[in-house]
Amino acid sequence: MLLVAVALNHGWRSLKYQQSSWGAGCGFDMFATVDYHGTRFCRATLTSGSLSEPAGFRSQFPDLDLRVRVLPSTDNLERYARALADRSWRVRSQPDLLPITTQGRLTGTEPPVEQCFELSRSSADTLPIDTVDLAVWGIHFAPNERRIRAFPIHRVRVSK
Numbered sequence: 263m264l265l266v267a268v269a270l271n272h273g274w275r276s277l278k279y280q281q282s283s284w285g286a287g288c289g290f291d292m293f294a295t296v297d298y299h300g301t302r303f304c305r306a307t308l309t310s311g312s313l314s315e316p317a318g319f320r321s322q323f324p325d326l327d328l329r330v331r332v333l334p335s336t337d338n339l340e341r342y343a344r345a346l347a348d349r350s351w352r353v354r355s356q357p358d359l360l361p362i363t364t365q366g367r368l369t370g371t372e373p374p375v376e377q378c379f380e381l382s383r384s385s386a387d388t389l390p391i392d393t394v395d396l397a398v399w400g401i402h403f404a405p406n407e408r409r410i411r412a413f414p415i416h417r418v419r420v421s422k
Contacts, residue, residue, distance in 0.1 A: 296410065297400040302331040303412075306346055306396045308379045310389040315353065317379040317394075319346060334398040334416040343396040343420035351391055352382040394420045 304327060306317040326342040382388045397417035404411050 296403055299328065299331040302334075302398055302400050302415070304330060304342070304396060304398050306343070306394055308346070308351060308391050309393040309395075310351075310379075310391055313353070313389070315379050317346065317351065318354075319381065322349075322381060330398050336416070336418060339396055339398065339416060339418040340420055343394040343418055346396065347391050347394045347420055347422045350382040350388040351379040352387045352389060354380045391422055393422070396420070 306319065307314055308317045323342065323345055326338075326345055330338045330342050379389075395417065396419075397414045399412045400415045401410050401412050403409075
């Protein structure tokens with residue numbers, strides 16, 4: 263009876279909040295989807311004046327990142343976006359090679375991102391951040407196309 267209650271609760275949370283399935287082949291949901299917290303990722307675009315660029319922030323906020331990937335609620339995304347907005351950022355001309363474009367597709371015909379915001383260690387070169395657009399993305403298998411596609415699960419915009 264307890265397992266039925268746990269499964270029903272998880273199913274309801276998955277439908278209502280897009281909570282990720284129990285990951286990596288364990289639990290009731292092991293063969294149902296490739297979308298779970300281990301395959302989800304976050305993308306942010308920062309705006310400073312007229313400049314709007316993607317942000318590189320890998321592993322800077324591991325607790326917030328995991329929380330958003332497991333349960334991408336508006337509250338969790340806004341908390342993460344505010345944490346990003348409160349940090350010091352600068353523009354870098356040659357970002358890390360990102361295999362996914364700003365539209366969530368694998369780079370191919372589209373050019374990769376040419377510059378991005380990154381966390382700054384010096385106050386001399388920082389830019390004030392006006393808004394943070396943060397999205398958590400998932401992946402799904404498109405069997406007709408024989409491809410794995412990225413899709414936005416939830417997004418928020420936070421103004422400073």
